[in-house]
Amino acid sequence: MNCIPLMINGLPGNVARIMAESACQDERFTLVPFSLTGEEITLGQVSVDQTKITLLKPSERENKIHEILESYPGCICVDYTHPTAVNDNAKFYVTHKIPFVMGTTGGDRQELERTVKNGSMPAVIAPNMAKQIVGLQAMLEYGANAFPGLFKGFTLQVKESHQQGKADTSGTAKALVACFNQLGTDFNLSDIEKIRDPKTQKENLGVPEEYIGGHGWHTYTLKAPDGSALFELTHNINGRQIYVAGTFDAVVFLKNQIDTNAFEQKLFTMIDVLTSGK
Numbered sequence: 001m002n003c004i005p006l007m008i009n010g011l012p013g014n015v016a017r018i019m020a021e022s023a024c025q026d027e028r029f030t031l032v033p034f035s036l037t038g039e040e041i042t043l044g045q046v047s048v049d050q051t052k053i054t055l056l057k058p059s060e061r062e063n064k065i066h067e068i069l070e071s072y073p074g075c076i077c078v079d080y081t082h083p084t085a086v087n088d089n090a091k092f093y094v095t096h097k098i099p100f101v102m103g104t105t106g107g108d109r110q111e112l113e114r115t116v117k118n119g120s121m122p123a124v125i126a127p128n129m130a131k132q133i134v135g136l137q138a139m140l141e142y143g144a145n146a147f148p149g150l151f152k153g154f155t156l157q158v159k160e161s162h163q164q165g166k167a168d169t170s171g172t173a174k175a176l177v178a179c180f181n182q183l184g185t186d187f188n189l190s191d192i193e194k195i196r197d198p199k200t201q202k203e204n205l206g207v208p209e210e211y212i213g214g215h216g217w218h219t220y221t222l223k224a225p226d227g228s229a230l231f232e233l234t235h236n237i238n239g240r241q242i243y244v245a246g247t248f249d250a251v252v253f254l255k256n257q258i259d260t261n262a263f264e265q266k267l268f269t270m271i272d273v274l275t276s277g278k
């Protein structure tokens with residue numbers, strides 16, 4: 001397979017950096033030496049491995065993108081930016097006919113889906129790229145479709161803990177709540193408990209010190225109305241490395257879509273990627 005040119009957007013952010021470093025070590029990809037960044041970023045360049053990556057602010061990117069696409073034909077974008085950037089970035093990719101993986105959470109998700117469906121290139125959008133969590137999500141979706149109302153009358157409590165700088169409520173938690181509600185709970189997204197205080201994370205939850213700055217710990221608790229039954233689902237992720245393999249599978253999945261079909265379907269999730277087995 002020829003190397004896929006990969007443009008990782010969101011540098012110098014935390015997840016984008018791990019993706020870019022991992023892409024440099026992965027012979028399936030060529031890292032494109034440009035990255036979309038935020039308007040406030042003062043850095044002009046960052047170094048990843050031996051590669052110098054030029055950062056492009058929203059006000060600069062239109063002038064540069066044609067040259068980038070000419071130099072890196074077949075380029076695929078990976079977006080780990082900011083919830084406030086999701087919709088504009090998606091429109092940018094669609095306008096320039098760039099297939100993309102949207103790992104960034106937040107924004108207007110319905111508008112995001114419409115943007116992709118009205119475009120001409122495929123995209124994978126998922127609030128969680130960790131394959132094991134995607135699998136768990138698929139199992140819950142299966143359960144919700146097969147046994148709707150199974151937990152009717154049960155109460156649901158949702159707690160998610162992330163690094164203090166996380167801008168939004170966990171997109172993963174929101175996606176799982178949708179399954180639990182189909183299973184019969186009546187839970188409002190605004191009742192998700194966001195834990196962002198490092199002291200609480202360390203002392204009450206037991207998040208290891210070295211991961212206070214980068215973790216995603218989630219617990220969903222279902223209780224029977226009379227208190228006689230309790231079910232709990234927990235997934236605790238330390239660090240961010242786990243998101244790399246799924247993201248890169250999504251890129252290869254998109255490349256296969258482009259090579260093999262006429263894009264009847266443009267919008268894909270990580271469950272599609274996992275199901276494809278590629």
Ligand SMILES: NC(=O)C1=CN([C@@H]2O[C@H](COP(=O)(O)OP(=O)(O)OC[C@H]3O[C@@H](n4cnc5c(N)ncnc54)[C@H](OP(=O)(O)O)[C@@H]3O)[C@@H](O)[C@H]2O)C=CC1
Binds near residue numbers: 040
């Ligand atoms: N799907 C998944 O599996 C996962 C998703 N995520 C999601 O990825 C996103 C990024 O997380 P994380 O790296 O921790 O966040 P960070 O805040 O560390 O990084 C985000 C970066 O994006 C930059 N940015 C802001 N606006 C734009 C813009 N318009 N275009 C491009 N870049 C921009 C920020 O710049 P500035 O600092 O100036 O704002 C910052 O450098 C979050 O939404 C998070 O929830 C995280 C992990 C896994």
Ligand SMILES: O=C(O)C1=N[C@H](C(=O)O)C[C@H](O)C1
Binds near residue numbers: 128172
């Ligand atoms: O910001 C993060 O860190 C994460 N964001 C995603 C989310 O909002 O669910 C995925 C994971 O929890 C890490």
